[in-house]
Amino acid sequence: SDLIAYAAALPKAELHLHIEGSLEPELLFKLGKRNNIDLPFKSVDEIRAAYEFSNLQDFLDIYYQGMSVLRTEEDFFDLTMAYLNRARADNVRHAEIFFDPQGHTERGVPFDVAISGISTALDMAKVQFGMTTKLIMCFLRHLPEEDAFETLKQAENWLDRIEAVGLDSSEVGHPPSKFERVFKAARERDLKLVAHAGEEGPPEYVYEALDLLRIDRLDHGNRSLEDTVLVERLVKEEMTLTVCPLSNLKLCVVNDIKNHPLKRMLELGLRATVNSDDPSYFGGYMNDNFKAVIEALDLTREDIKTLAKNSFAGSFLSDGEKRAQI
Ligand code: HPA
Ligand code: ZN
Numbered sequence: 001s002d003l004i005a006y007a008a009a010l011p012k013a014e015l016h017l018h019i020e021g022s023l024e025p026e027l028l029f030k031l032g033k034r035n036n037i038d039l040p041f042k043s044v045d046e047i048r049a050a051y052e053f054s055n056l057q058d059f060l061d062i063y064y065q066g067m068s069v070l071r072t073e074e075d076f077f078d079l080t081m082a083y084l085n086r087a088r089a090d091n092v093r094h095a096e097i098f099f100d101p102q103g104h105t106e107r108g109v110p111f112d113v114a115i116s117g118i119s120t121a122l123d124m125a126k127v128q129f130g131m132t133t134k135l136i137m138c139f140l141r142h143l144p145e146e147d148a149f150e151t152l153k154q155a156e157n158w159l160d161r162i163e164a165v166g167l168d169s170s171e172v173g174h175p176p177s178k179f180e181r182v183f184k185a186a187r188e189r190d191l192k193l194v195a196h197a198g199e200e201g202p203p204e205y206v207y208e209a210l211d212l213l214r215i216d217r218l219d220h221g222n223r224s225l226e227d228t229v230l231v232e233r234l235v236k237e238e239m240t241l242t243v244c245p246l247s248n249l250k251l252c253v254v255n256d257i258k259n260h261p262l263k264r265m266l267e268l269g270l271r272a273t274v275n276s277d278d279p280s281y282f283g284g285y286m287n288d289n290f291k292a293v294i295e296a297l298d299l300t301r302e303d304i305k306t307l308a309k310n311s312f313a314g315s316f317l318s319d320g321e322k323r324a325q326i
């Protein structure tokens with residue numbers, strides 16, 4: 001329809017994208033070959049068929065297995081360049097990209113290898129197509145806080161390339177409070193702070209992310225809607241929520257895209273944004289996510305415009321850079 005084309009053409013920012021989750025089966029195979037890694041799959045179709053998840057952990061098991069083909073700086077460069085090209089085709093003008101250093105250092109791939117390959121691609125996207133980016137280093141919450149401190153130490157020489165720290169992986173049983181000290185250390189290094197909360201975890205985890213981690217932005221946040229006092233607070237604080245519609249569908253955070261809370265979030269006055277999370281695993285990039293919610297939730301032209309505006313407003317661009325985009 002007209003509205004889908006309208007959304008596709010709008011300049012947008014992507015604020016919730018795990019670079020390792022943009023690894024397409026074709027590239028996964030290519031890198032597996034290049035690095036002589038034995039994969040449990042014989043074809044691209046076989047890989048795609050394995051992407052059926054009933055919850056977050058189901059997905060994470062496959063996601064960590066997939067990233068095992070990433071070994072060299074060139075692998076990280078190729079991965080990042082493929083995402084940036086694909087995002088650009090969806091008129092994503094600015095991207096704030098997560099990476100999971102512990103998913104690599106755990107396998108013996110040095111922190112420096114991952115971040116230098118990613119950074120080279122980010123620099124190239126700026127030069128080649130004027131796309132701006134920020135890098136967000138996530139801590140894996142299923143691991144001890146001590147490991148997150150070690151990761152922060154490894155990042156010390158790269159702090160000029162890292163905008164923020166985040167918190168991802170298995171949510172339930174690993175509340176934000178577990179990472180209060182390492183987030184304080186990140187804050188003392190002038191890093192911005194974000195955290196996944198309220199994807200599968202209860203509203204209490206969102207309160208912890210706000211009060212203990214002191215986040216600047218909330219990733220997912222869906223379950224905040226169960227608590228009206230919390231919703232009022234998020235509205236009042238103009239907290240940005242990085243919502244991921246196709247991810248929510250594939251991970252059974254919603255049972256049907258028609259029941260996705262995005263429209264309700266906008267009606268409540270929340271600063272919601274649309275994002276692709278792990279596009280290779282969840283069936284679509286930025287514009288696929290817009291298409292899904294436009295069709296399922298009867299979004300208006302005004303809603304779509306608000307979502308695009310929110311994406312820049314909620315970014316970590318400077319006020320001047322935001323004005324230039326909106
Ligand atoms: N949630 C938690 N951890 C993740 C996700 C997600 O959606 N994607 C990659 N790691
Ligand atoms: Zn995510």
